[in-house]
Amino acid sequence: MKIGTAAKSSINPHFGSTYAGLKDIIAVSRDALNNEGVAVVFETGFTPERVEAKLDDEGKTVGKTHFPRQDILALKLILGDQVLTSTSALVCAKDNMQSRASAQTYGMRQLLVSALCIATDEPDDDGNSAVTGDKTPAKATNKRSNYPKKPQPTEAAATTADDFLKA
DSSP states (O other): OOOOOBOOOEEETTTTEEEOOHHHHHHHHHHHHHHHTOEEEEEEEEEOOEEEEEEOTTSOEEEEEEEOOEEEEEEEEEETTEEEEEEEEEOOSSSSHHHHHHHHHHHHHHHHHHHHTOOBSSOOOTTHHHHHOOOOOOOTTOOOOSSOOOOOOOOOOOOSHHHHHHO
16 A cells, blocks of 8 residues: 655644644545555544542442543544554543544544554644643744754853953
């Protein structure tokens, strides 16, 4: 199966960086999957919120553990009787449909990229800034400026007051 390189045509409005969006990933993989007869199916689900009690030897509650709702997205690549399944937890920023839809789109893109080994024309930084916390805006030149810059070599420290005043 021959899958090309995904174009980076989507723009992250928070950082001004470009990334390969879901439509780019689908566009680069659709023909190859169709030619091989591979069906792509996404299934969403969740584990409900629950609380589990910890009991002592006498059956009395000594503690409780809260497990919040966890949304899940599963990718299934189906060829005849063979099924390759990959599952990912979805991290939603808020408890609303817009946040779930955003997490689902991101999850679909990442599951397809990882399952099909899809490359982009340069490293994709769409999620890096969210993970590293570095919120430096990207330059309009499409270069990856969200990464911390390497420290530049510094001049030797002044050893005398005269050396300090020369600078």
